[in-house]
Amino acid sequence: MKIKSKILGLAALLMAGMVQAQEFKFPSDPALEAKARELNAAYTDYMNSEQFVEATKPLHWLLVNVPELNPSIYQNGTKIYDEASKITTDEAQKRVYQDSVMTLFIKRGQLYDDETKWIENKAYYAYGYYKDVEEMLPNVVADFERAIELNGELSLAALYPAYFDAIRRNDGYNDAYTPEQVLEKYGEIQKLLAKAEADGKDVATAKSQMENLLVAMDLIDCDFIENTMGPKLAADPTNEALADQIFNYSVQYKCYSTNAFLQALEIKHAKEPSFSTSQVIAMRYMQEDNTAGAEEMWTQALKLAENDMQKADAQMELAKIYVKQGKKSAGRAAAKEVANLDPSRTSDIYSLIGGMYMNSF
Numbered sequence: 001m002k003i004k005s006k007i008l009g010l011a012a013l014l015m016a017g018m019v020q021a022q023e024f025k026f027p028s029d030p031a032l033e034a035k036a037r038e039l040n041a042a043y044t045d046y047m048n049s050e051q052f053v054e055a056t057k058p059l060h061w062l063l064v065n066v067p068e069l070n071p072s073i074y075q076n077g078t079k080i081y082d083e084a085s086k087i088t089t090d091e092a093q094k095r096v097y098q099d100s101v102m103t104l105f106i107k108r109g110q111l112y113d114d115e116t117k118w119i120e121n122k123a124y125y126a127y128g129y130y131k132d133v134e135e136m137l138p139n140v141v142a143d144f145e146r147a148i149e150l151n152g153e154l155s156l157a158a159l160y161p162a163y164f165d166a167i168r169r170n171d172g173y174n175d176a177y178t179p180e181q182v183l184e185k186y187g188e189i190q191k192l193l194a195k196a197e198a199d200g201k202d203v204a205t206a207k208s209q210m211e212n213l214l215v216a217m218d219l220i221d222c223d224f225i226e227n228t229m230g231p232k233l234a235a236d237p238t239n240e241a242l243a244d245q246i247f248n249y250s251v252q253y254k255c256y257s258t259n260a261f262l263q264a265l266e267i268k269h270a271k272e273p274s275f276s277t278s279q280v281i282a283m284r285y286m287q288e289d290n291t292a293g294a295e296e297m298w299t300q301a302l303k304l305a306e307n308d309m310q311k312a313d314a315q316m317e318l319a320k321i322y323v324k325q326g327k328k329s330a331g332r333a334a335a336k337e338v339a340n341l342d343p344s345r346t347s348d349i350y351s352l353i354g355g356m357y358m359n360s361f
Contacts, residue, residue, distance in 0.1 A: 024070045036066045040073075047076055052083040056097070067107065074108040077101075082125065098129040120147040120154060127162045137170040148192070157196050160189050161209035168213055179219045179228070186214055187245060222255035230260030233267075243267040256280075257287075275304040275314075282317065295321050312342035319349075 024040075026033045039058035046055035059080055062073050078101055085097035105122040109115050123143035130136035144163040147154060154160060167185055170176045177185075189210065197203045214220075229246050233239060246264035255261055262284050269277035282297035295318065302314035315338045322331035335349045 025066070025068050027066060032065070036062065036069060040069065043073075043080070044076070047080055050083075052080050053087055055080045056084055056100075063104075063107070068111060071108065071112055071114075074104050074112075077104045078121070078125075098125075101125050101129070115146075116150045119143065119150055120156075120159070123147050124159065124162070127166055131166060131169055134173040137166060137173055138176065140166045141170050141176075153192050153195065157193060157201050157203045157206040160193055160206050161213060164189055164210055164213050168217055171217070179224065182217065182219060183245065186210070187241070220249050220253055222250075222253060222258055225249055225253070225255050226258040226260050230258065230263070233260060233263055237263070237267065240267060240271065256284075273300065273304060275301050275306060275310050278304055279313070286321075291321050291324055295325075308341045312338050312345060315341065316345065316349075 026036050039061050043055045043058040043062065046052070046058070059073065059077055062069055063077065081097045081100040081104065085094045085101075088094050088097065102122070102125070105118060105125075108118065123140070123146070126136070126140045126143050130140050141163070144154070144159070144166060154163070164186065167177070167182065171182060190207075193203045193207055193210070225246060229242065229249075233242050233246060236242070243264040246260050247268055250256060250258065250261040250264065262281070265277060265281055265284075269281060278297045278301035282294045282301065285291075285293035285297060298314050298317045298321065302311060302318070305311040305314055315334045319331045319334035319338065322328070322334060338345055339349050
């Protein structure tokens with residue numbers, strides 16, 4: 001996988017720097033020192049010749065008998081045990097090797113203050129090994145969250161869908177979260193992806209995978225937006241993040257008729273007024289027979305219009321509202337303005353004005 005190659009490449013660079021920076025701590029006992037030197041050379045030779053299963057034996061002796069020899073035995077050991085797990089056909093032995101990778105990270109954390117350098121790798125390996133293991137999924141999620149806590153982000157955008165998939169699986173296997181908690185975590189990841197995108201990283205694939213995973217969880221529908229998210233926004237109308245969430249989910253799931261969508265749209269419009277938000281709010285007000293509110297929104301839309309076509313739309317809707325309110329002179333004036341802005345709508349204007357006269361009789 002591309003993710004793995006990048007991580008291992010990063011690990012190799014870190015390993016080279018660490019080995020050069022830290023001296024080997026061989027035992028003071030001459031016989032033990034000779035044994036440690038012999039097995040350190042042996043496991044390294046096996047690793048360089050890609051004999052990974054053979055390398056585990058001398059490496060294991062070093063880890064047990066001289067655990068503080070050098071950080072390299074943990075850095076190299078991660079690769080050795082991982083590669084050995086791919087070679088063996090014995091499923092039980094495969095799990096032993098995979099568990100050994102995790103143990104190396106834990107032991108390294110106990111000996112060296114460098115968790116920020118490897119915690120993301122630990123999360124990556126844990127996801128690969130344990131994503132189908134019910135009791136291990138909480139730990140997988142915790143590793144990803146620890147990486148974000150320590151480093152502020154995940155260095156590879158492709159790891160975010162893996163993190164969210166671990167959340168999805170943990171919820172499926174262990175009923176670990178409420179729907180609101182899942183959406184909160186999803187929102188936090190979206191913010192991190194937005195930051196990565198602002199930093200110049202390609203996050204398009206990661207975003208698409210995230211959306212697919214959320215849809216697969218089948219958490220959201222119009223009832224959920226209206227009855228679960230809506231009351232929270234009603235209780236805290238200053239919560240712009242929640243309003244954005246409701247607006248985005250309403251658009252994604254085509255839930256335009258909910259009160260929650262209308263309130264979220266009103267909040268969005270108050271913050272960033274536009275012709276389109278004014279237009280949609282006005283249309284919703286008309287559905288509710290709120291002509292005063294619709295008039296106010298179409299008046300705003302007229303001021304926010306970016307071209308004559310939009311201005312004509314606003315004037316036409318205002319003309320209809322004025323007619324409905326019995327404001328005939330205002331209706332005629334708005335209708336005539338439509339003709340000036342968009343002559344192609346002349347027939348509609350005549351129909352509107354003609355209807356006004358018919359109704360007056």
